[in-house]
Amino acid sequence: MRILVSGAGVAGPVLAYWLTRHGFSVTVVERAPTPRKTGGHAVDLFRPAMNISEKMGVLPRVEERATGTNRMTVHQEGARRPVRVDLSKIFSATSDRHVEIMRDDLSEIYYDAARDDVEYLFGDSITAISPDGGVRFENAAPRRFDLVVGADGLHSTVRRLVFGDESRFSAFIGAHLAVLTLPNVSALDGELLIHVGVGRTAGMYGARHLADARVLFLFRSERELDHHRDVPRQKELLRGAFDDLIPTSRLAVRGLAQGARLISTLPAGPSRALLRLTTKSARLHNSMTVDDYSPSPTASRGRVGLAGDPGGGLGAE
Template sequence: MRILISGASVAGPALAYWLTRYGFAVTVVERAPALRKTGGHAVDLFRPAMRIVEKMGVLEQVMAKKTDTEWLRLYREGQSRPVELELRRVMAAVSDRHVEIMRDDLSEIFYDATRHDVEYVFGDSIASISDDGEVSFDSGRTDVFDLVIGADGLHSNVRRLVFGPESRFTTWLGAYLAIVSVPGHRELDGRMELVAGVGRMAGVYGARHMDEGRAGFFFRTPRPLDYHHRDVPRQKELLRAHFEGMGRQVPQLLEELDRTLAFYFDSITQLRLDTWSRGRVTLVGDAGHCPGPAVGGSTSLAVVGAYILAGELAAYGGDHTRAFPAYEAEIGDYVRRSRTFAVNAAKRIVPGTRFDLWALTGLLRLINHLPVALTTAAAKISSRGVRLHDSIALKDYASTPWPRNFSASS
């Protein structure tokens, strides 16, 4: 049985790993000419995703690339005295098992784990998908697949082709995010530095194994901005305009916009679909259930979704008419709860008023003085709050018989 996956970031290679393990023949097509190096920001893997990483046999590689960011130093715009927070105090309340890793590093680890068993096609994209599984590509070639899976992110090409325009399914959460690669910053040594003002926040962080750092920018606007998600010059213009006059290291970070080779800019937008499947096609990761970049734990959600989708396909012998509904039923509650969490997080990630800014710094001071055991116990009271990721129970698909009739030659 042949399965085509669109997208080679995180969800795509993770899904390819499990499908291949269950005996399916997998092809991954990726629009970019090689693995993307887009200045990807640090992402979080929580306990369920860490269990899956361990099952994949790549835990050692993931741990070797963790960022080791241990401290947050926050400056209020216009003030010289910072507030410091030991990040383990927050993360211990969020998850019993957690790793922060650069998205690009995670993508490369998953790719390396699959590249010998999966056919990767870079520099091409799906142009059309017929009801009977015939796929045409931008390169002009055609092929036939039993199933097609969109793992191609928030701006999914597969979703557009099969479900319709992106605007039908997206809800803007009121803010924007940009990531820029910047040279140096080894002196941070496990520390993230932020400067926060009303409606905007900028900072820089790194990872112990990286020669360059990452500058991150968050800002609010009263209404959506006018730009195309692939118009990089326009995105840089908007970023400069919204951070003009911000002090500390921000002017130096903005200067790197003219030199950086890795740049990311997007709205913090949530995807809301009632179903992720139509015929032979389904969606996974941000393509199907993005709660919002940087606010909803979308990377952990993508890893878990890939594991569940592959497991259900194996459990039902490749019968998508049963496997796709089972996949949606299994992950649906997690998706909906992530959406709710992300909406609330998006309201708080950038202070909207002077009071919000004062409250943020006050909260950081409080957390840094409370015993870790107390904040962890308080967070565990409700699994629908900050510990929603750890509350997800994974099925053990190890007992699922591999579909031996689905060999690569079939």
């Protein structure tokens, strides 16, 4: 039985691993030209995901790449003193198994787990799916599969082709999220720095095996993006929400404000590599609209099914 999986992020490689272990022939198609190395931001794995990783034999690698973040310092606008939180206590109260890991590290680990048993088509994307399993690609020759699975993110191409336009499943709830990479000038070691204001939050954290850090910006906005890849508009909204962060933030000497300052240096024009704009020492590699994604009426139709984010849920992409 031949199965095509669209998306080589997290859900796609995991699904491909288990399908091959049950005797299926699996092909994974991924729009990116190579396995993703965009940096991404941290994700938390709890008992179910830890158990699956253990069964796949990759848990030691997952734990080795853990960020090591175990405490949080929160600076609130107008407050005289920060609040310090022991994150290890919060996580231990939530689950007896937990690890935080950068998304690109997790994707790489899952990809490596089955790369020798799975056919990967990088730099390509599905353009059409017929009821009998016929699939057309942007670059590869047409092929036929017994089953097609869309594991290609919240803005799923497979879902759009089979279930309809994305607008049927999402609604803007008034928030945006952006993530930048910059050198770990604050020498963060297991600490998450947070700046909280009305309608906006900024944070900065690192990982013990990385030389750089992530700066994230979450903010309310009534202005919606016309398209999730509208890079100039992303930067415009980001500047407008955080232009005044530097004089009001107590984090200026610790590096978070440096990230805010670098926002103003981001060129207004389009980037050659969308969502991965390099400007001096900072890189805007994720800029997202937070939407409420309603599950599809059904997770499958004919020979096509959905896995991971395309199936619904609250998230940002």
